[in-house]
Amino acid sequence: MASKVREGNAVVALSGKWISWAHTAMAYTAFVGALVTGLSLHYHKIVENEYFGYPQEWFPSVSATIGDRYPERAVFQFFIAMTSGPRLLLVFLWYILTARPNSSLPKIVAGVGIFRTLSCGGWTYVTSTDDHGWHDIFMISYLVATLPWTLGCLALSPNNAQAVKYRKILAGSFFGTLVPLIYYFIQHKVHKVPGAYTIYAFYEWALILFDVGFDAVTAVDFDGFELIIRDVKGSSRGKTQQVADVLFEQEKDKPIGRLVGFDIRWPEALDAVADVYNGFVFWSMLTSLGLTVWYFPLWHMGISGYEVIVMCTVSPFLLTNKSVRTFVIQNVRSVHLLSLSGLIAFLAKTPELRLFSVGFGVSMSCLAWSATWYAERSQQSRLESRVLAWSIGLAASSVSKFIFWTNNPIWPIMHAENGGWNKMGLLLAALAILRSTRAITENRGGIDLADRPKTSPFLASLGLAGLLFGMHSMLSDSSTMILWVWEGFPVRGPIAANGVLTIAAMGVGILGGTLFQGSVSSWTNLLLASTGAFVVTAYHNWFGYLGGLLLAASLMALATPLVTSAVRHGPVTFGLGFFIYNILVLAHVWVVAYAFVPGGPLMREHTDWVMTATVLFLGAGVYASPRSETQSKRRPRSGKNIPSRSASQYTYVLLVIQLIALATSYLRFPTNDYVPYHKDDKVITAGIWTIHFSLDNDMWSSEGRMRDLIQELEIDVIGLLESDLQRIIMGNRDTTQYLAEDLGMYVDYGPGPDKHTWGSALLSKFPILNSTHHLLPSPVGELAPAIHATLDAYGDLVDVVVFHSGQEEDPEDRRLQSEYLAKLMKESPRPLILLSYLVLKPKEGNYHTYVGEKSGMKDIDPSDWDRWCEYILYKGIRRSGYARVSRSTITDTELQVGKFVVGQPESSNEQIREDQVPEGLRFPSLFRGQGVRDHRYHVFDEPRYFV
Numbered sequence: 041m042a043s044k045v046r047e048g049n050a051v052v053a054l055s056g057k058w059i060s061w062a063h064t065a066m067a068y069t070a071f072v073g074a075l076v077t078g079l080s081l082h083y084h085k086i087v088e089n090e091y092f093g094y095p096q097e098w099f100p101s102v103s104a105t106i107g108d109r110y111p112e113r114a115v116f117q118f119f120i121a122m123t124s125g126p127r128l129l130l131v132f133l134w135y136i137l138t139a140r141p142n143s144s145l146p147k148i149v150a151g152v153g154i155f156r157t158l159s160c161g162g163w164t165y166v167t168s169t170d171d172h173g174w175h176d177i178f179m180i181s182y183l184v185a186t187l188p189w190t191l192g193c194l195a196l197s198p199n200n201a202q203a204v205k206y207r208k209i210l211a212g213s214f215f216g217t218l219v220p221l222i223y224y225f226i227q228h229k230v231h232k233v234p235g236a237y238t239i240y241a242f243y244e245w246a247l248i249l250f251d252v253g254f255d256a257v258t259a260v261d262f263d264g265f266e267l268i269i270r271d272v273k274g275s276s277r278g279k280t281q282q283v284a285d286v287l288f289e290q291e292k293d294k295p296i297g298r299l300v301g302f303d304i305r306w307p308e309a310l311d312a313v314a315d316v317y318n319g320f321v322f323w324s325m326l327t328s329l330g331l332t333v334w335y336f337p338l339w340h341m342g343i344s345g346y347e348v349i350v351m352c353t354v355s356p357f358l359l360t361n362k363s364v365r366t367f368v369i370q371n372v373r374s375v376h377l378l379s380l381s382g383l384i385a386f387l388a389k390t391p392e393l394r395l396f397s398v399g400f401g402v403s404m405s406c407l408a409w410s411a412t413w414y415a416e417r418s419q420q421s422r423l424e425s426r427v428l429a430w431s432i433g434l435a436a437s438s439v440s441k442f443i444f445w446t447n448n449p450i451w452p453i454m455h456a457e458n459g460g461w462n463k464m465g466l467l468l469a470a471l472a473i474l475r476s477t478r479a480i481t482e483n484r485g486g487i488d489l490a491d492r493p494k495t496s497p498f499l500a501s502l503g504l505a506g507l508l509f510g511m512h513s514m515l516s517d518s519s520t521m522i523l524w525v526w527e528g529f530p531v532r533g534p535i536a537a538n539g540v541l542t543i544a545a546m547g548v549g550i551l552g553g554t555l556f557q558g559s560v561s562s563w564t565n566l567l568l569a570s571t572g573a574f575v576v577t578a579y580h581n582w583f584g585y586l587g588g589l590l591l592a593a594s595l596m597a598l599a600t601p602l603v604t605s606a607v608r609h610g611p612v613t614f615g616l617g618f619f620i621y622n623i624l625v626l627a628h629v630w631v632v633a634y635a636f637v638p639g640g641p642l643m644r645e646h647t648d649w650v651m652t653a654t655v656l657f658l659g660a661g662v663y664a665s666p667r668s669e670t671q672s673k674r675r676p677r678s679g680k681n682i683p684s685r686s687a688s689q690y691t692y693v694l695l696v697i698q699l700i701a702l703a704t705s706y707l708r709f710p711t712n713d714y715v716p717y718h719k720d721d722k723v724i725t726a727g728i729w730t731i732h733f734s735l736d737n738d739m740w741s742s743e744g745r746m747r748d749l750i751q752e753l754e755i756d757v758i759g760l761l762e763s764d765l766q767r768i769i770m771g772n773r774d775t776t777q778y779l780a781e782d783l784g785m786y787v788d789y790g791p792g793p794d795k796h797t798w799g800s801a802l803l804s805k806f807p808i809l810n811s812t813h814h815l816l817p818s819p820v821g822e823l824a825p826a827i828h829a830t831l832d833a834y835g836d837l838v839d840v841v842v843f844h845s846g847q848e849e850d851p852e853d854r855r856l857q858s859e860y861l862a863k864l865m866k867e868s869p870r871p872l873i874l875l876s877y878l879v880l881k882p883k884e885g886n887y888h889t890y891v892g893e894k895s896g897m898k899d900i901d902p903s904d905w906d907r908w909c910e911y912i913l914y915k916g917i918r919r920s921g922y923a924r925v926s927r928s929t930i931t932d933t934e935l936q937v938g939k940f941v942v943g944q945p946e947s948s949n950e951q952i953r954e955d956q957v958p959e960g961l962r963f964p965s966l967f968r969g970q971g972v973r974d975h976r977y978h979v980f981d982e983p984r985y986f987v
Contacts, residue, residue, distance in 0.1 A: 056133055056265030057258075063126035064256040070119030071106070071248050078105045078112040085109070089228070089237050090713055096234040101241040102248060107167060120164050127157050130255060133262055138196040144306070149192035156185040180703045187699065190214070190254065203260040210257065214250040217243050229712055230531050305689070312689035314475035315426065318376070319433020320440070321450075321469045322405050325382035326353070327437065327516050328451045329402045330625065331771035332385075332395045335739045338732065342636050349395060350622055352403035356410035357615030365611060369415045372408055373477035379404035380469055385452035386462045391739040394452050410614035417607045421687075424600055428554060428690045429476075431599045434511055435546045435694065439701045442518045442539050442708075445743070445778035451771070453741045495664040497609040497616065503602045503661010504617030506654045509624040510595045513654075514576075514588070517772035518542040518701075521588035523792045524766075525580045528811035529829070533581035536777045540705035545589040547698050549596025554687055560594075561601035561665045569594035570655045577651050577794065598658060605665035620657070624650065629769045632796045635822045635847065645796045645823070714784040716805040717754040721960030722834045722942045723920075724806075727758040728842070728875035728910050732931035733765055734775040742930045743778045749975055751783060752966055753925065753937055756805040757831070759842030759875030763790065764799025776801045790827050790842070791815060797825040800842045806831040814864070816843075816857040821850030824857050828864060833942045838917065839872040841865065848879050858886040862895035871916035872897070873940060878911045900938045902949060906979055910936045918944035920961050923983035928974035937963070950987045957985045 078086045078100060086100040086109065087093065106116040131153035138146040162178030190211045197204050221243040227236035329350065336344035359365045368375055382401020388394040409430065416423040441448050444459065450469075454460025514520055518539025525533050534541065553560045568590055575587020606613040627643060627650050634640030643649070717725065727750070736742040750758060765773040780787035785803040791813045802811070811829035818824050826843040843861060846853035858878075865872055874897060880887050882905050890913060891899050897913040901922045910933065912922070921939035939961055954962060963983040967976050977983060 054267040056262030056267060057260075059126050059129045059133060059267075060256055060259035060262055063123060063130050064252060064259075066119050066123035066126060067252045070116050070123060071102070071245075073119060074106045074112045074116035075100070075245075077115050078109065082109055082112070086112075087238070091228070091232050092234050092237070097238045099238045099241050101237065102244045104241075106164075113167070117164060120160070124157065124161065128154070130258060131157065133265060134193070134196075134258060137198065137261060137265070145192065146196060149189065149196060152185050152189045152192065156182055156189055159185065176707065180706055183706070184699050184703050186214075186251070188695075193254075198261055200260060203257050206257045206260070207254060210250050210254040214247060214254065217246050217250065221247065229710070230535075308689045309692065311476060312425075312429065312693050314472040315429035316432045316436060316690065316693050317468060317472040318476055319430040320436040321380075321383065321433070321465075321472070322409055322430065323434045323437040323516065324440075324448050324450050324465075325379070325398065325402050325405055326512065327448065327768075327771060328382065328453070329353075329398055330767075330769040331735075331773075332391070332398050332452060332739065334733070334769045334771075335391055335735055336395070337636070338735065343638075346392075346395060349399040350625065351619075352399040353406045353618040353622060354615050355403040355407040356611065356618060358407060359411060359414065359611035359614065365411070365414075368407060368411045372411055372415070373473060375404055375408040375411065376473045376477055377470070379408055380466060380473075382452070383450055383462065383466045383469055386455050386460065388452075394739060398452055406614075406618060410611065413603060413607050414611050414614070420604075423604060423607065424554070424557075425687060425690065427600045427603045428550065428687060430603075431550050431553075431596055432690060432694050432697065434515060434596075435543060435550065436697055438516060438518050438539075438543055438546070439697050439704070441516075441772075442543065442701060443704050445781065446517055446519060446765075446771075446773040446775075447741055447743070447778075448771075451741075453735065453739055453771075455740065458741050458744045495609075497613045499660040499664035500602075500605045500609040500613045501616035501620055502657040503598075503659075503664060504606045504613060505620035505624060506657030506661060507595070507598055507602045508617065508621040509628070510591075510654050510658070511599075512621075512625075513628055513768055513772075515542070515546055515592055515595065516768075517766070517774075519774055519777065520766050520772050520793070521576055521585060521592070523774065523789055524576055524588065524794045525582075525584035526789050526792050527580045528788050528813055528827070529808040530810065534585050535710070536774070537705050537709045538585075540701045541585075541589060542592055543701040544698060545592040546596045547694055549593035550599070550694060551691065552593065553597035553600050556597075557600060560597040561605075561662055563662065565594055565597060566655075566659055566662050569598070569658060573651050573655050577648055595658075598661070601665045602658075602661045605661060608666060609664065624653065624657075625768050627653070628767060632767070632793075632798070632822075647794050647796065708781060710781070710786075711784075712786070712807075714786065714805045716756045716833075718960040719834065721958065723756070723961055724833055724838065724873070724917075724940045724942060725754055725756045725937060726840070726873050726875060726912065726940065727753065727755045727935055727937040728761070728877070728912060729758065729935045730761040730844075730877055730909065730931060730933035731763055731775065732933070733762050733770055734773065736931065737929040743775050745928070745930050745973075746775070747779055747782050748973075749925070749930070749935065750779065752964060752972070753935070754964060755937060757840055757873070757875075758803050759827075759840070760799075760801040760803065761842070761844045761877050762798050763801040764793055764797060766793040776803060779803055788827055788829060791825045795823070795825065797823045798844065800825040800827055800844050802827050802829055802840060802842050804829070804831055804840070806833045806838075809837070814860075816845075816860045818846055818850075818853045818857070821846045821853045824853070826861065826864075828868075830870065836942050837870050838942060839868045839870045841872065841874045841876070843874065843876040843878075845876070845878050854879060854886055855889075858889040862889050862897075865895045865897055865913075865915070871942075872914065873917070873938070874911070874913040876911050876913070877909050879909060882907055898946065901984060904979070909933060912936055912938045914938070914940065914946075916946065917942065918947050919986055920957070921963060921983055921985045923963050923967075923977055924979045925967055926971070926974065926976050926978045934978070939963070947987050952985050952987055954983070954985060961985075 084094050086104045087097045089097060105112060107113060131150055135146055135150040159178045159181040163175055163182060166174050166178060194207055194211065197207060221240060224236045224240035227233040228240055333347055333349055336346040359368065379401045382398045385394045385397035388397055412426055413423060416426055437448060447454060449461035450465030455462060519536045521542060522534045522536060522538060572587045572591030572594055576584050576591055579587065606617060630637055630640055630643035631645060631647050631650060634644040731746060734742050763775060765771060765775065776787045776789055780803055785805055786808045788802040788808055788811045790800040791797050795815060809830045809832055811827055814826040814828060816824040816826060824844055824846050826841060829840050831838050831840060845857050865874065878890060891897055897915050900912040900914060900919055918941040919938060920941050923937045925935045925937065927934050966972055968982060970976060
């Protein structure tokens with residue numbers, strides 16, 4: 041029989057196009073059948089969502105239609121099961137059609153097709169009611185797999201103009217529909233706009249039509265197939281020309297042809313992954329350096345002496361010595377391995393040892409990367425690949441922080457107990473170094489160093505410094521620029537989940553810098569970077585963020601030309617560049633820490649100066665960079681050279697990173713369906729806590745421990761102080777993202793890092809209807825931030841103010857701040873709770889401004905004389921309880937908590953026993969006596985309750 045088939049004889053013949061039509065018919069029947077059934081039987085139920093019902097919402101979403109209601113769910117699942125057979129045959133036939141010898145892309149696309157089919161079955165048969173987590177995992181997997189499936193099918197399409205046309209139209213329509221779909225989802229979920237979900241539903245149904253329609257186009261290609269399978273056109277034997285072939289032939293001599301290949305060569309792909317991971321490790325260690333240094337001045341409340349460790353990055357100065365340079369280049373693998381002390385640091389028991397280990401690791405890493413770049417000067421393509429890997433490594437670091445709520449899982453402040461992946465990260469780093477490091481060849485070919493640049497190495501160093509600082513300060517965390525432009529509620533700009541846009545802009549810059557190397561080192565690109573820097577500094581909300589995205593893309597595009605320029609100017613450029621970078625880092629800190637450092641008042645609140653210096657330094661680098669990549673005349677290449685890897689492999693790695701970021705954004709999008717702990721009793725449990733920048737007494741990240749205490753105390757509203765971590769010295773972190781998402785709370789991040797405060801933040805189980813940020817008068821000392829928010833608490837409007845006053849050393853500042861805040865609170869017509877850090881003794885000095893007729897506020901417990909920093913005040917609402925809970929080793933300040941009953945008037949200061957208090961108004965008994973994890977009720981040894 042086999043021979044007869046090969047000879048063209050067939051017993052039964054079935055056109056392959058019927059497989060496509062069967063798949064299309066079954067898939068559409070599944071969705072349309074469920075829709076018709078749902079509209080007929082449960083119309084009002086399936087158009088209703090968590091906020092609105094009919095008539096504001098009048099058309100159901102896909103998920104509501106195919107969800108848990110019978111018989112809609114049964115209809116959908118039945119026909120989806122019928123679709124699975126044709127679907128798997130469709131994927132198989134597509135592979136047969138496109139497979140060619142020595143080509144791995146068809147296998148990859150087929151694998152994606154099978155994975156996509158299985159994930160469809162996952163979200164079909166595991167509903168959100170059955171298991172919400174797994175339902176989301178299957179759904180996200182399906183959506184993420186759609187992109188490589190679509191692009192792979194387009195690349196592998198036979199050169200059939202009709203089929204290619206339909207695929208482009210349907211693919212473009214599918215991805216184009218995502219923009220309005222996301223917009224109306226945000227309008228519904230965040231802004232709660234009536235009718236927005238109905239419009240969202242139409243776009244969601246459109247996605248289904250386009251998705252199934254895209255696969256239906258295979259009917260055109262399968263018309264040349266017959267089953268039992270006879271290939272009547274020879275398509276499966278690789279004789280027909282594919283779109284990929286046409287494109288590659290047209291573009292092979294252009295930059296796009298070098299950047300995007302249509303085949304994956306696994307050895308080179310592994311090399312690219314290893315190189316990028318090495319770049320990820322470099323950025324992980326560099327971003328951890330400031331964080332470990334910061335611990336010491338934080339606990340010393342001033343300069344500690346350990347700050348000198350930041351200068352460890354100037355180790356590339358050693359390369360100016362020829363003997364040292366030769367030794368390092370010949371042993372670059374060993375130097376890279378020595379740098380891993382920065383990852384091993386998490387094993388050190390004391391903060392001092394951890395800091396020294398990180399400092400040594402960073403110094404070795406800076407030395408190794410600088411030596412690698414300089415040594416690769418003989419091979420322009422390899423040098424560009426190294427810089428590309430280093431740049432993508434920053435994107436990978438930013439994505440890892442996006443996944444782990446702004447913490448990098450291999451930082452030395454992480455360990456297994458708080459979610460660290462240190463051991464895995466260390467193992468992968470060692471394997472990556474062994475894979476990616478290799479012998480460096482002589483300087484033959486590539487950049488001709490005999491023709492030295494005429495500009496000064498100092499200018500190239502300025503460019504390198506500006507590049508390093510810009511990448512580190514603005515792009516090492518995807519939410520940094522988002523918090524720069526944040527202005528509170530109602531939401532008028534990006535939120536943390538939109539960090540995927542920052543990462544996407546970085547990717548655009550990386551690809552643009554590779555494709556248009558001659559253009560990105562031009563004054564035009566510098567102008568774009570300058571414009572972006574100005575807009576993100578001067579404006580807020582979405583417009584300011586768009587400036588940030590422009591800055592991100594322009595900055596990443598400059599990486600290759602500026603590093604290449606540094607190589608051309610000799611090894612001294614790297615040492616000098618890192619030194620100037622350190623000066624920018626210190627200036628970046630001085631603008632907010634001016635009250636604690638020498639010469640601080642000169643830099644007070646001058647982020648604009650730092651940003652201007654960064655742009656000017658980039659301009660110096662652009663001026664010093666060559667206008668051509670290589671000399672027109674090249675010397676013959678050495679036969680010992682290892683062949684350069686294609687940039688396309690790095691493009692695929694970058695694409696995977698972008699897809700991971702996209703999936704993470706979906707998972708992290710807020711649900712906005714949060715419920716207070718004791719809603720039946722209409723209780724607000726409010727707390728105030730100074731979190732000491734989320735570093736505990738032993739230099740471990742403390743978010744998880746904070747989360748546990750807040751959750752166990754059943755806190756509905758909490759003010760966090762010393763919460764602005766979006767600076768290099770603090771690791772560009774944001775604790776509130778983790779707490780808000782894990783605890784299920786709305787969050788106002790407070791005045792952004794461009795406002796030069798130590799931070800104040802508000803987390804609430806209740807919707808935040810409006811919030812305003814204030815910077816209180818501070819003519820001498822540090823700025824005093826405040827958030828004034830209005831909450832929807834059980835249908836009543838309640839104001840909450842979170843406030844951090846100035847230092848004890850600045851009495852005039854504190855007096856002016858007390859008057860400003862008293863006026864603000866007095867003018868509020870609603871019940872108000874103040875969660876504050878006041879720096880005063882009860883019933884002395886400014887206390888009478890905060891409490892009394894001038895402000896209209898009352899002290900939560902006037903008999904508590906043992907206070908200095910934290911105070912809770914209130915007006916127009918019944919206070920029912922008050923407790924003080926010890927901090928353990930999380931921070932240097934206790935957690936104060938008050939309970940308030942909404943809709944009831946103020947009461948007297950008469951105290952009552954706990955057994956006289958309703959169950960829902962009591963504090964948890966968990967913290968009585970010795971408490972738990974060294975958290976207990978202290979000072980009074982128990983909560984206090986009031987009539």
